[in-house]
Amino acid sequence: MLRQIIGQSEAHKDDKRVEAPAPAPVAERAPILSAAPAPAAQPQRVHSAPIMTSSKNVLSNDVEIKGSIKFSHDLIIDGKIEGEVLSDGSLTVGENALIKGEVKTRSVIIFGKVEGNITVTERCELKSNAILVGDIAAGTLSIEEGATFMGQSQVGKKADSKPAGGLNLGPKP
Numbered sequence: 001m002l003r004q005i006i007g008q009s010e011a012h013k014d015d016k017r018v019e020a021p022a023p024a025p026v027a028e029r030a031p032i033l034s035a036a037p038a039p040a041a042q043p044q045r046v047h048s049a050p051i052m053t054s055s056k057n058v059l060s061n062d063v064e065i066k067g068s069i070k071f072s073h074d075l076i077i078d079g080k081i082e083g084e085v086l087s088d089g090s091l092t093v094g095e096n097a098l099i100k101g102e103v104k105t106r107s108v109i110i111f112g113k114v115e116g117n118i119t120v121t122e123r124c125e126l127k128s129n130a131i132l133v134g135d136i137a138a139g140t141l142s143i144e145e146g147a148t149f150m151g152q153s154q155v156g157k158k159a160d161s162k163p164a165g166g167l168n169l170g171p172k173p
């Protein structure tokens with residue numbers, strides 16, 4: 001049947017170039033669509049979900065938001081945010097970014113400026129041009145040379161449960 005379709009489209013190529021290919025695909029699709037309409041719709045849903053979960057969402061440098069942001073996976077912010085940033089995913093604060101507010105995520109990498117406290121369950125990284133004015137509670141903390149950090153930090157797996165200044169290294173009086 002495919003040879004017949006190819007032969008027909010070549011025979012009608014000169015006189016009806018647009019109309020010759022159109023009837024053949026419709027004739028082929030009709031039995032397929034009528035036999036199984038559900039599988040044709042399912043691949044579209046299947047393809048959209050993995051693309052969203054594997055890609056990083058980006059708020060570019062011309063974006064300004066006042067309010068809370070909640071996201072599930074990865075987010076790169078290069079704009080200005082005034083409010084809370086909450087997630088179970090990872091956050092990247094770009095070079096042009098300014099966040100004024102609390103950040104509570106799984107992990108964060110800061111290239112820009114954050115004015116507020118950061119609480120992460122895993123890793124917090126301050127890159128060489130980063131500026132952080134606020135406290136950090138993190139599982140691990142990495143601060144590159146050149147980064148500015150003004151605040152207190154609690155680092156370790158139980159950082160959230162220990163009060164600040166609770167460590168006593170000297171003998172009891």
